[in-house]
Amino acid sequence: xxxxxxxxxxxxxxxxxxxxxxxxxxxxxxxxxxxxxxxxxxxxxxxxxxxxxxxxxxxxxxxxxxxxxxxxxxxxxxxxxxxxxxxxxxxxxxxxxxxxxxxxxxxxxxxxxx
Amino acid sequence: xxxxxxxxxxxxxxxxxxxxxxxxxxxxxxxxxxxxxxxxxxxxxxxxxxxxxxxxxxxxxxxxxxxxxxxxxxxxxxxxxxxxxxxxxxxxxxxxxxxxxxxxxxxxxxxxxx
Numbered sequence: 332x333x334x335x336x337x338x339x340x341x342x343x344x345x346x347x348x349x350x351x352x353x354x355x356x357x358x359x360x361x362x363x364x365x366x367x368x369x370x371x372x373x374x375x376x377x378x379x380x381x382x383x384x385x386x387x388x389x390x391x392x393x394x395x396x397x398x399x400x401x402x403x404x405x406x407x408x409x410x411x412x413x414x415x416x417x418x419x420x421x422x423x424x425x426x427x428x429x430x431x432x433x434x435x436x437x438x439x440x441x442x443x444x445x
Numbered sequence: 446x447x448x449x450x451x452x453x454x455x456x457x458x459x460x461x462x463x464x465x466x467x468x469x470x471x472x473x474x475x476x477x478x479x480x481x482x483x484x485x486x487x488x489x490x491x492x493x494x495x496x497x498x499x500x501x502x503x504x505x506x507x508x509x510x511x512x513x514x515x516x517x518x519x520x521x522x523x524x525x526x527x528x529x530x531x532x533x534x535x536x537x538x539x540x541x542x543x544x545x546x547x548x549x550x551x552x553x554x555x556x557x558x559x
Contacts, residue, residue, distance in 0.1 A: 335488070362545040364545070364546075371454065371551060372551060373451075373534060373549050373550055373551035373552045374489070374534065374549040374552075375549075376546075379545075379546065421488055421489070423488070425545030427545070432477060432479075432494070432538070432545070433479070433491040433494075434491070434545060434547060436488030436489050436490065437488050438486070438487055438488050439486075439487075439488050
């Protein structure tokens with residue numbers, strides 16, 4: 332079974348703080364993704380990575396950065412958290428060349444910025 | 446156009462009824478169309494997927510109908526059960542999904558009343 336874990340289920344941070352969200356997968360998948368989920372807006376892609384140290388901007392990268400130093404770990408960084416970054420953050424993985432093209436999601440981190 | 450348009454935003458169905466969720470796309474390069482199911486507090490999980498070489502795919506009570514000429518696809522849930530209450534996302538991808546990138550619809554919150 333693919334396991335995608337996220338460091339926190341709930342997080343409360345203050346405006347201006349630097350926030351790290353961690354995602355770890357155990358399936359040796361090359362591709363990893365960070366989404367944010369907001370009611371009525373669905374899943375929006377923030378950043379993705381096809382390999383270690385590689386990153387690509389998604390649809391809404393502003394205010395975020397990412398780090399992928401190891402294949403199994405993909406971090407999302409909010410350099411200076413703002414209230415409009417209050418959201419549910421979802422990490423997902425996908426194996427290149429896999430028979431199934433499924434993306435596997437973690438349970439999500441609900442971030443509140445006050 | 447990269448959008449995938451999903452409707453309705455919410456749906457209430459009686460137990461035993463048929464739930465129907467519709468999606469439309471513009472980009473004819475899309476060639477992989479999955480549906481994801483998300484329960485509260487969980488990440489989305491792949492439910493069923495279809496490629497445009499077939500017009501219908503059925504897995505148990507869940508059926509995808511695909512209309513290539515109209516650029517539309519829909520999810521039908523037969524004999525809907527309270528346990529089907531969840532948020533459903535349609536998605537689309539190019540290259541058969543092998544790159545892993547998905548364009549998601551905005552989601553449909555389904556409530557099945559007992």
